[in-house]
Amino acid sequence: MADWDIRKLQILRTLREQGTVTATAEALRMTPSAVSQQLTNLAKQLGVPLLEAQGRRVRLTDAARLVLRHAEAVFEQLERADAELAAYAHGEVGEVRVGAFSTAVPALVVPAVRALRATHPGVRVRVREAEAGEAYELLAAGDVDLALSLAAQAPTAADPRFTRVPLLADPLDVALPREHPLASADGLRLADLAEEDWIFGGSGPWSDITRGACEAAGFSPVQGHSAAGWTAILAMVEAGMGVALVPRMAAVGREGVAMREPAADRPHRHVVAAVRKGAGEGAAVGRVLEALREAAELQLSK
Missing domain, CATH: 3.40.190.10 (Periplasmic binding protein-like II)
Structure with a gap:
C-alpha cells in the first residue's frame, strides 16, 4: 500500500489551488525549496509522478489529480473528526458512566440526565445502580467514571485515588x-x-x-x-x-x-460525588458533575 502523508497531500492540494510553487510556499508559510522537496518525497512515496514542467512553471499530472480526488474524501473525514474532537474537548459530546446508590438515581441522576438532554444532547450518561460502598470499588476499577455515594461510606478526602465533590446534605x-x-x-x-x-x-x-x-x-x-x-x-x-x-x-x-x-x-446524610484524580478535568465528566450539582440544588429547594 502506498504511503499516504496527509501533510504532503495538503501541500499538493494547495499547489493545485495556488497554481505556482512560490504562491503555495507563501500560503503555507514555507520556502519554495521546502515545498518542492515535500512534493518530490510524496511522489516517491506514492510511486507516481505528481508534477511536470510547463515552461518555467509546473503543472499537476493526471496521477496527481487522481490522488487528490481520493484525498478529498480523506480531508472531508478529517474535518468531521476535528469538529467532533472540538465538541468533545468542550464537553458537547462524550459518554460518562455513573455508579449511584438507589435513592440517588431518581432524585439526582435522572433529573441531571434530563437536563443534559436539553442542553448537551451529545453527552451520554450510562447509569449503574450500586450500593454506596460498591460505587467506589467500581470507580477504582475503572468500571464507572463517576460515583455517587454517602460521605460516611466514601474513602476519606485524603485518598489520593479520588477527587470528592460534595453535593448535598440530605x-x-x-x-x-x-x-x-x-x-x-x-x-x-x-x-x-x-x-x-x-x-x-x-x-x-x-x-x-x-x-x-x-x-x-x-x-x-x-x-x-x-x-x-x-x-x-x-x-x-x-x-x-x-x-x-x-x-x-x-x-x-x-x-x-x-x-x-x-x-x-x-x-442529615451527606451525599458526595467522586471521580478518579484528574478525570474531573474531562469536559463531559464536568458537564455531568455540573448537572448533578444543579439537581442537588433543586432537591434541597423542595
Whole structure:
C-alpha cells in the first residue's frame, strides 16, 4: 500500500489551488525549496509522478489529480473528526458512566440526565445502580467514571485515588403512622420517640445513620423490624408497626404515613460525588458533575 502523508497531500492540494510553487510556499508559510522537496518525497512515496514542467512553471499530472480526488474524501473525514474532537474537548459530546446508590438515581441522576438532554444532547450518561460502598470499588476499577455515594461510606478526602465533590446534605424526616399521637404534635424531637419500635436495616450505612442519629438525640433505638428498602419500611410504618428515619430524597408519599421534620437535632446524610484524580478535568465528566450539582440544588429547594 502506498504511503499516504496527509501533510504532503495538503501541500499538493494547495499547489493545485495556488497554481505556482512560490504562491503555495507563501500560503503555507514555507520556502519554495521546502515545498518542492515535500512534493518530490510524496511522489516517491506514492510511486507516481505528481508534477511536470510547463515552461518555467509546473503543472499537476493526471496521477496527481487522481490522488487528490481520493484525498478529498480523506480531508472531508478529517474535518468531521476535528469538529467532533472540538465538541468533545468542550464537553458537547462524550459518554460518562455513573455508579449511584438507589435513592440517588431518581432524585439526582435522572433529573441531571434530563437536563443534559436539553442542553448537551451529545453527552451520554450510562447509569449503574450500586450500593454506596460498591460505587467506589467500581470507580477504582475503572468500571464507572463517576460515583455517587454517602460521605460516611466514601474513602476519606485524603485518598489520593479520588477527587470528592460534595453535593448535598440530605435531611432526614421521621415517618410515623398517620394515626400516631405525635403525628401532628408541635416541636417533635427524636427523643420523643425513644420508646418506639424503629424500622431500619440490620447492618450497613442506613443502620449506622439511624443508630447514630438516635444516639445523638440521647437514646439507643429499639429495632422492631429490619428492612433495607424504602417501600418496605414505609409500608410497615403505614401499618403502625413502628417509626423510621427517611431521607428526603427517598420519601414517597403514602396515605397512612406522616412525614415530620424533627424540631431539633435534625440529622442529615451527606451525599458526595467522586471521580478518579484528574478525570474531573474531562469536559463531559464536568458537564455531568455540573448537572448533578444543579439537581442537588433543586432537591434541597423542595
